[in-house]
Amino acid sequence: MRSPSLARLQSRAVSGLTRSARFQPQTLLRQRCASTAALRSAAVAPAYQSKLGQWDQRRNASAAASAVLEAAKANPDGLSQAAIIDNLDPVEAARLDKCRNIGIAAHIDSGKTTCTERVLFYTGRIKAIHEVRGRDSVGAKMDSMDLEREKGITIQSAATFCDWVKKDKEGVNHKYHLNLIDTPGHIDFTIEVERALRVLDGAVMILCAVSGVQSQTITVDRQMRRYNVPRISFVNKMDRMGANPFKAVDQINTKLKMPAAAVQVPIGTEDEFEGVVDLIRMKALYNVGSSGEEIMEKDEIPEKVKALAEERRSMLIETLADVDDEIAEMFLDEVTPSEDQIRAAIRRSTIGLKFTPVFMGSALANKSVQPMLDGVIDFLPNPSEVENLALDQKRDEASVKLVPYNSLPFVGLAFKLEESNFGQLTYIRVYQGTLRKGSNVFNARNNKKVKVPRIVRMHSNEMEEVSEIGAGEICAVFGIECASGDTFTDGQLGYSMSSMFVPEPVISLSIKPKQSKDAANFSKAMARFQREDPTFRVTYDSESDQTIISGMGELHLDIYVERMRREYRVDCETGQPQVAYRETIGHRVEFDHLLKKQSGGPGEYARVMGWMEPTGALEENKFEQQVVGGSISEKFLYACEKGFNLSCDKGPLIGHKVLGTRMVINDGATHMTDSSEMSFKNATQQAFRKAFAESQPSVLEPLMKTVVTAPTEFQGDVIGLLNKRGATINDTETGVDEFTIYADCSLNGMFGFSTNLRAATQGKGEYTMEFSHYEKAPPQMQKELIAKYLKAQADRHKK
DSSP, X not given: XXXXXXXXXXXXXXXXXXXXXXXXXXXXXXXXXXXXXXXXOTTTHHHHHHHHHHHHHHHHHHHHHHHHHHHHHHOGGGSOHHHHHHTSOHHHHHHHHTEEEEEEEESTTSSHHHXXXXXXXXXXXXXXXXXGGGTTSSOOTTOOSHHHHHHTXXXXXXXXXXXXXXXXXXXXXXXXXXXXXXXXXSGGGHHHHHHHHHHOSEEEEEEETTTBSOHHHHXXXXXXXXXXXXXXXXXXXXXXXXXXXXXXXXXXXXXXOOOEEESEEEESOGGGOOEEEETTTTEEEEEESTTSOEEEEESSOOHHHHHHHHHHHHHHHHHHHHHOHHHHHHHHTTOOOOHHXXXXXXXXXXXXXXXXXXXXXXXXXXXXXXXXXXXXXXXXXXXXXXXXXXXXXXXXXXXXXXXXXXXXXXXXXXXXXXXXXXXXXXXXXXXXXXXXXXXXXXXXXXTEEEEOOEEEEEETTEEEEESEEOTTOEEEEESOOOOTTXXXXXXXXXXXXXXXXXXXOOEEEEEEESSGGGHHHHHHHHHHHHHHOTTOEEEEETTTTEEEEEESSHHHHHHHHHHHHHHHOOOEEXXXXXXXXXEEOOSOEEEEEEEEEOSSSSOEEEEEEEEEEEOSSSSOOEEEEOOOTTSSOHHHHHHHHHHHHHHHHSOTTTSOOBXXXXXXXXXXXXXXXXXXXXXXXXXXXXXXXXXXXXXXXXXXXXXXXXXXXXXXXXXXXXXXXXXXXXXXXXXXXXXXXXXXXXXXXXXXXXXXXXXXXXXXXXXXXXXXXXXXXXXXXXXXXXXXXXXHHHHHHHHHHHO
16 A cells, blocks of 8 residues: 655645644644654644644633623623724634625715726626626626616615735735625615615715715715714716816715815826825825726826825825824824824724725726725724624613624624525625524524525625635525524524614505416515515505505616516506605594493493594604503503504595504493403594594605706706795705705605606706605695595495
8 A cells, every 4th residue: 555645644634633623622632743743844843833823822712702702791881892802813803804894885876886896807706897787788797687787777785705905015915805785876775775784894985076975975874874884985987077076075074974084186187087196105096907907106296286185185184183082192293193193093083983084086997996995905894893782682682792703602684685596595694603504593583493505605696605604704595584684593692683774665556467367476576575675565455456565766666567577477557656645643632432332242342531642753653551540451451552553554534654643541441241352442443533533633745855966057947847846945056067956845746757857958867856754735735635535435335
């Protein structure tokens, strides 16, 4: 039998030790090392000692991490993020330090997907650049749906991953792993932005160099603040006519109320945009190569921008002095901070949500995207630097800090569901522990145990199989039935995490398949879309015998109707869009209602007393019981609350939901044999209708925050269009070539507005709408709505 070579034995010994060392007691590990000593050359010995040292570090760090977890349970407020980081396993800390979970978000047509395409190309994830709208019959990688490529918009958030190699000051390359989510810009698909930002550690906010901060930029800013997501900003489209990056910087400060300063200045603008000056290192950066794949650095800054660079560098330091104590002290002492001190201050302030550095470039022109990627690494947090909390169900929902350590019990959040050819695909962010293929996990919502048959990492619509995913990473799994926002654990912990914010739908329409044979596919599509998108609602109106779909806007519902035709081959008939009106009480009304039916056999008896009144804000309704002396038992009061909720689901005026109403029951009476839960539920509903009618109730209509942008020559025509629709114009901004109008508009008056706007502006105008608030509808509109509802009710009763 042939003897293995010494080199092969050495290799096997070292690799075997690497794979299994952590599973062996230390004494056995040392015995194994001694038993193979004769086979090792002197050069190999240090490798063994290194492995032993790593094993000791891992053992000690594992114990330290467990101690950190116990400390987090006992006193989450007293455990700093720095303490968590300091006690991480050095190997794990190094892995997490090289990881970034980021999203790209912006206003419509700011260049999010174009920028993402360049990121994927420059990181080597894709081999060629393709453009949005699929002009080259391929389309951008992250827009995988045919509808996205045809319309040139992102409809669904898409996840991918890539590796970016960044050089340090000494010229040494360091590889960083990026998990990246590209999000839609249209307000109708805002849930995609919500769920992405819920699980990401940082974000790139893209702005147009011409338009600056726009309506959806403000919405994205609000969403980032909701989930405490640090961001860097990237002013895109620097090669466009009218580009003014410093207007965007000023607007971040003034409109978004976020301290911001440029960390770059452009070398030329519009057609003459060549590159940027890095204000931290004071170097000129240019892209070279057919697709800008290489960055050329020059120490010499062009004379034409030298003064501007010096001025903007001073402004950067001044802005940092306002948000960072270390720079503030240096500023007061008139000491100029070094490059490292500036970079550290930007990182501290950005992660602390006190500052956003502003980069500049043109993704379409393949210029200055790589420096922005360096900014992601330098200034956005790794998973261990972000505080993530869970609620411990075993300790009255006490807050607990999660520690991104692989050996701790698993905790993950399902943030997105998607149908695929292989079944339901569930996207999961792993916050703590490790998710392994074949392992069992528990759904914290229903405590149901499920096995994980398959784990993949997503690259848009492509998949890469993996056997496990560690803490701080994002993956997708098959074979798990759950809802968006569910928390999963390995069963050791009773933790649950907060889900994302889900806005209420503002528009509805009736829908049915044109052919009855398509009913099964129609139902299947409705169930799937509703499961995937929390803002898409499906209800059945028994009175009109219609299926009603509700969503965030006309485009939102149109996309689902079109997807039903393409993906399920179901052609549908839709009714006219209907506004999601609301009803509310006028003033306080007291009630004393008796329900009594005793005509032989089981009767009904329930008496409820109390009052109804406005809550003071058009928000959720409230039910309270102030019964003393036991005149109504607990189970009957529960039935009263159920009756109140049913009444609020369908108001007496026009059959829409009731808002801002409070009902208090403080007394009542029961009968020994004839009282029941049904009796008290019915009595409460009757009392509600009577009191509501006496309170001078109102119909509420949704007002939409509307932003219209068009060339300056069409300003008068656009204002006329808005006035015809009863809009309240709040502000107007006029630029060199275009103007922007901010207005509150009734949603009812905005149907068909896009067609009118295109006609009035020769196709050059655009607008966005976002739900603002509910307000009383005009009296005449209220009368018409009530009359229409009563007539429809009477017609149904005749049938």
